[in-house]
Amino acid sequence: MQRAWVFFWLLALIWGSSFLLMRIGVAQIPPAQLTFTRTVIAAVAMNITLLLLRKRYPTDRSTLIWLVVIGLGNTAIPFTLLAWGEQTVESGMTSVLQAITPVFALVIAHFTFADERITPLKIMGIALSFGGIVVLTSRDWAAGQGFGGDLSGEIAILVASFCYGLFTNVSRKTLRDKKVEPVVVAAVSMTAAAVSAAVMMYTLPLLGERAPVSYASLTPEVLRAGVVLGVLNTFVAYLMFYYVIEGLGAARAAMVTYVVPVVAVTLGALFLNEMIDATLLLGSALILAGIALVNLRLLQRRAKLETPLAQQPEKL
Known part of the structure; x- marks a missing residue:
């Protein structure tokens, strides 16, 4: 278990650094091209892993279509929206806004799964999280930017978070109904994401976005x-996440969500001289407190039910 905790903190550092790296990347690389770059590399690595594990793509058309949809909605689109937003929004702020994903996922799951219902405690968590968003975006309204400047980037990041929340539920339903192993889901969906990003890379310039470089x-x-x-x-973070699940259980592994924004804000301040002010701290605290309330009962329930991953391969 001690090694699993080491990987937990490494995973938080890796995912937290994603926002720093995207901010650096979009300085010269158009958002869709940055998405293509990271997804094509990850897709090649995941497909090699699939071959080494002697796993195969699903053969039925319905499953393949759903996996392609997941690749588009859970990877290609949100990756591009996050990168687009980071052209004007600081990396630390991006990480905090993206952290609201579990709240969107909960609201969508309420209307999708019978075992996910919104309770008064969760409503309080949702209210706190959206209060945090209001606080974080208040600087732009106060500066009279309206929907220009940073605020348009912040909205793009929130749309990306909504995509993650929506397609988290789609992925869950696919894994449950289609009985597809997560490593197969990852390989197929990442390949679809790379193809989708390649298309966006050459079509978005027609709408005024930057051309590929x-x-x-x-x-x-x-x-x-x-x-x-x-x-x-x-690629590596995906494999590491499932190692952490195996060592610590899904409930504890999910706690990495709370650490990532802290890492991202710290890295942004250290390497990009991003400002940490009272507005960022208050908004972050409200969002993370809201997420904690939303997940509290769920994490407690999972902790009681959890057994080692080897006995529950369907969690992979």
């Missing part, structure tokens, strides 16, 4: 950011 023109720092996002923050 030559990788040869990138500075070493930006190129490293893109490669590390693909190898470490997407």
